[in-house]
Amino acid sequence: MDAYQNVGIKRRLRRFFRRDGRALIFAMDHGFEHGPTDFEEHWKHVNPRIIIKKVMRAGIDGVMMLPGLARIAGNDVKPDRGLMIKLTSKTNLRPKDDQLLQSQLGYVEDAIKLGADAIAATVYWGSPQEDVMMRQFAEIASYAHDLGFPVVQFAYPRGPYINEKYGKKEDYRVVMYGARAAVESGADMIKTYWTGSRETFAKVVDAAAGVPVLLSGGAKTENPVDFLKVVYDVVEAGGAGAVVGRNIFQRENPEPLIKALIRIIHRNEEPEEAAKAEGLL
Numbered sequence: 001m002d003a004y005q006n007v008g009i010k011r012r013l014r015r016f017f018r019r020d021g022r023a024l025i026f027a028m029d030h031g032f033e034h035g036p037t038d039f040e041e042h043w044k045h046v047n048p049r050i051i052i053k054k055v056m057r058a059g060i061d062g063v064m065m066l067p068g069l070a071r072i073a074g075n076d077v078k079p080d081r082g083l084m085i086k087l088t089s090k091t092n093l094r095p096k097d098d099q100l101l102q103s104q105l106g107y108v109e110d111a112i113k114l115g116a117d118a119i120a121a122t123v124y125w126g127s128p129q130e131d132v133m134m135r136q137f138a139e140i141a142s143y144a145h146d147l148g149f150p151v152v153q154f155a156y157p158r159g160p161y162i163n164e165k166y167g168k169k170e171d172y173r174v175v176m177y178g179a180r181a182a183v184e185s186g187a188d189m190i191k192t193y194w195t196g197s198r199e200t201f202a203k204v205v206d207a208a209a210g211v212p213v214l215l216s217g218g219a220k221t222e223n224p225v226d227f228l229k230v231v232y233d234v235v236e237a238g239g240a241g242a243v244v245g246r247n248i249f250q251r252e253n254p255e256p257l258i259k260a261l262i263r264i265i266h267r268n269e270e271p272e273e274a275a276k277a278e279g280l281l
């Protein structure tokens with residue numbers, strides 16, 4: 001028999017992942033991490049209740065938010081979809097030297113009170129502050145697991161040594177190192193960067209040894225098909241889907257893009273085919 005908390009972890013993960021083991025999750029932490037200017041393209045989306053209603057209608061599998069935003073809009077996330085609460089963050093206002101640290105801004109209890117189905121935290125692997133984020137993650141994961149909650153790691157390699165040795169943080173060797181570090185530190189789901197090709201992303205997936213790896217969306221692409229192609233390659237590489245912010249909320253009407261992403265992630269449709277079906281081409 002499973003321990004009680006293992007049942008809780010499995011049940012809660014199912015609110016994000018469909019039977020195919022894949023998920024499309026909407027990210028809405030940009031007002032804090034990047035600043036409200038991220039919403040200026042479509043200013044009404046700065047209101048989480050407006051954009052979350054749109055993504056729900058389009059069929060998104062889950063939503064990720066910081067605790068205070070979940071207080072405002074968590075209830076708009078339908079009960080059969082996953083609510084992920086992230087407990088660490090940083091503002092863009094910090095001095096440059098402190099940008100490589102994510103600080104804890106809430107507690108596991110807060111996420112539980114808010115109805116979370118999963119609890120997330122970032123680790124910048126390779127940062128001079130890596131030790132602080134490892135400890136934060138360990139404390140959050142240990143407590144959340146005890147209470148039956150899955151833990152998501154935003155496993156982002158970032159730091160001076162990485163740039164020196166690998167040239168860029170998206171080099172697959174360092175992305176797969178971050179994914180592996182996430183697995184070995186106890187993550188149940190991993191969010192990380194695109195490595196630029198299907199072949200290299202497949203190595204990241206292998207390094208994660210069965211823990212689902214989701215793409216971190218990145219900046220909005222002018223042509224939506226370009227983004228669909230990346231997500232297609234992610235799932236072809238064995239990735240478990242995507243966590244997407246700007247490519248959704250920086251479009252006035254994000255519903256066709258979300259529906260096209262769902263076709264790719266859950267129905268294995270090709271990018272152009274999915275784009276045509278949703279009127280994007």
Ligand SMILES: O=C(COP(=O)(O)O)[C@@H](O)[C@H](O)[C@H](O)COP(=O)(O)O
Nearest residue numbers: 027029033216217218219244245246
């Ligand atoms: O991880 C984040 C920020 O990463 P960043 O420091 O901008 O590389 C989150 O703010 C976002 O949730 C994540 O980037 C997903 O949103 P998009 O990249 O798709 O906008």
